[in-house]
Amino acid sequence: MSALIEIEQLTIKTADGRPLVTDVSFSIHAGEPFCLVGETGSGKSLVMHALMGSLPDELRCSGQIRYQKENLLALPAAQRRAFWGRRFALLPQEPWLALDPTMTVLDQVAEVLLALEGMPLGQARKLATTELSVLGLGDNLLSYPFELSGGMAQRVSIAMARIAASPLLLADEPTKGLDKALCQTVADLLLTEADAGRGLLVITHDLDLVAALGGRLGVMRDGRLLESGVTEPWLKAPTQPYSRELIAAMPQHWPRPQTKVSAQRSEVVQAQGLSKSFGDRHLFSDLDVTLREGEVTVVLGPSGSGKSTLGNVLTGLLPADAGQLIWPESASPLKYQKIYQDPPAAFIAHQTLRQSFDDLLALHGLEPARLNHLLSELGLAEALLERRPSGISGGELQRLAIARALLLEPVMLFADEATSRLDPVSQKKVIELLLAEVAERGLALLLVTHDPALAERIADQLIRLDQQPTDAAAQQQAA
Numbered sequence: 220m221s222a223l224i225e226i227e228q229l230t231i232k233t234a235d236g237r238p239l240v241t242d243v244s245f246s247i248h249a250g251e252p253f254c255l256v257g258e259t260g261s262g263k264s265l266v267m268h269a270l271m272g273s274l275p276d277e278l279r280c281s282g283q284i285r286y287q288k289e290n291l292l293a294l295p296a297a298q299r300r301a302f303w304g305r306r307f308a309l310l311p312q313e314p315w316l317a318l319d320p321t322m323t324v325l326d327q328v329a330e331v332l333l334a335l336e337g338m339p340l341g342q343a344r345k346l347a348t349t350e351l352s353v354l355g356l357g358d359n360l361l362s363y364p365f366e367l368s369g370g371m372a373q374r375v376s377i378a379m380a381r382i383a384a385s386p387l388l389l390a391d392e393p394t395k396g397l398d399k400a401l402c403q404t405v406a407d408l409l410l411t412e413a414d415a416g417r418g419l420l421v422i423t424h425d426l427d428l429v430a431a432l433g434g435r436l437g438v439m440r441d442g443r444l445l446e447s448g449v450t451e452p453w454l455k456a457p458t459q460p461y462s463r464e465l466i467a468a469m470p471q472h473w474p475r476p477q478t479k480v481s482a483q484r485s486e487v488v489q490a491q492g493l494s495k496s497f498g499d500r501h502l503f504s505d506l507d508v509t510l511r512e513g514e515v516t517v518v519l520g521p522s523g524s525g526k527s528t529l530g531n532v533l534t535g536l537l538p539a540d541a542g543q544l545i546w547p548e549s550a551s552p553l554k555y556q557k558i559y560q561d562p563p564a565a566f567i568a569h570q571t572l573r574q575s576f577d578d579l580l581a582l583h584g585l586e587p588a589r590l591n592h593l594l595s596e597l598g599l600a601e602a603l604l605e606r607r608p609s610g611i612s613g614g615e616l617q618r619l620a621i622a623r624a625l626l627l628e629p630v631m632l633f634a635d636e637a638t639s640r641l642d643p644v645s646q647k648k649v650i651e652l653l654l655a656e657v658a659e660r661g662l663a664l665l666l667v668t669h670d671p672a673l674a675e676r677i678a679d680q681l682i683r684l685d686q687q688p689t690d691a692a693a694q695q696q697a698a
């Protein structure tokens with residue numbers, strides 16, 4: 220079977236000649252998924268954008284990317300842009316940035332058909348309604364992006380990419396921010412695309428998605444392709460040490476946590492009878508929650524169920540409709556910090572990260588040594604601070620957001636899907652750092668996640684929406 224896409228010795232460099240991707244070669248066949256996995260910042264998304272023709276102007280490409288035997292790198296930019304949506308459809312990593320805040324969900328999906336097919340508006344909206352309903356968004360057709368959760372926005376982007384029906388679908392972290400049931404739905408939809416004869420390139424750190432898709436995969440690290448091959452045997456017996464490290468770092472492979480010695484811990488926030496709705500949409504009611512120093516509280520629930528809203532209420536960022544919130548009298552609002560689900564929303568786009576951190580250090584009289592220590596603990600090079608937020612990977616930006624929150628030495632940290640953009644190895648390092656803060660400084664950690672395995676390994680208190688908080692250890696014994 221001839222390849223739909225052939226990538227040979229692809230190299231991507233900065234304007235000053237610094238290599239970001241070096242000699243990457245692989246092929247994509249129609250009807251067969253190909254997944255690129257590896258740590259955040261390894262160059263996976265750069266490869267995808269080189270294929271799409273959407274790399275930043277300051278980067279330089281060499282090698283070959285052949286589509287139906289034609290070298291795309293030799294074509295003018297305008298000709299390559301004409302392929303967008305028609306030959307290549309892109310599911311971007313950051314739907315928050317990709318969606319138009321002034322358009323409803325229905326009209327954004329329908330617009331794809333209007334632009335590419337010249338389809339009548341009524342027919343386009345009918346097909347868009349069907350596509351969105353398949354993804355569980357039938358009740359959100361007239362919603363705007365700012366009214367959606369991160370997972371819901373991700374599904375809108377999936378609908379826009381799928382409905383174009385181009386020969387090649389490029390998906391950058393398609394399951395980021397989705398609960399397990401929706402991850403399986405996305406996997407099934409992607410497989411449907413492959414079964415229909417489309418080429419499929421998936422950039423992901425979700426090894427469960429890799430297993431569900433099958434096909435072939437490549438493992439990247441530091442801009443190089445370490446190994447590639449058929450997915451199923453790789454999952455059972457990877458040949459490279461780094462590949463084995465990736466699989467071992469999945470939360471379900473972490474050692475079972477030891478039961479903590481019970482102790483009287485100070486409360487950092489107490490909530491009684493909390494209720495919250497948005498319009499006709501009810502999220503939770505009569506919910507009692509207490510967060511204490513040195514404890515990890517994990518919130519589980521489907522995408523769009525109100526997990527982030529609960530965290531925002533507990534940190535004082537959003538008022539409750541009903542109920543009472545009690546903070547210690549000495550509590551400073553600065554000591555209640557949040558790590559946002561969409562890190563680009565938390566940084567100034569036109570400002571270098573260095574300036575952002577220098578401003579923070581100066582404003583609060585903090586020592587630069589604390590920042591350097593956190594960067595080292597999070598596996599981040601100091602040189603990243605010289606770039607703007609758009610100049611680094613989503614996982615790197617997320618870790619910088621974590622560093623910024625920890626700089627203020629909070630008494631409570633609300634981590635909203637704080638590891639959703641990270642590969643398993645980076646996720647494990649970040650969780651270990653957060654748990655060290657919990658153990659050493661008495662941080663109260665409130666973590667929103669879609670991963671039951673992660674919750675099981677770290678939770679002292681587990682909150683499932685529409686239920687009262689339960690003791691995680693007791694749940695494990697009952698199971």
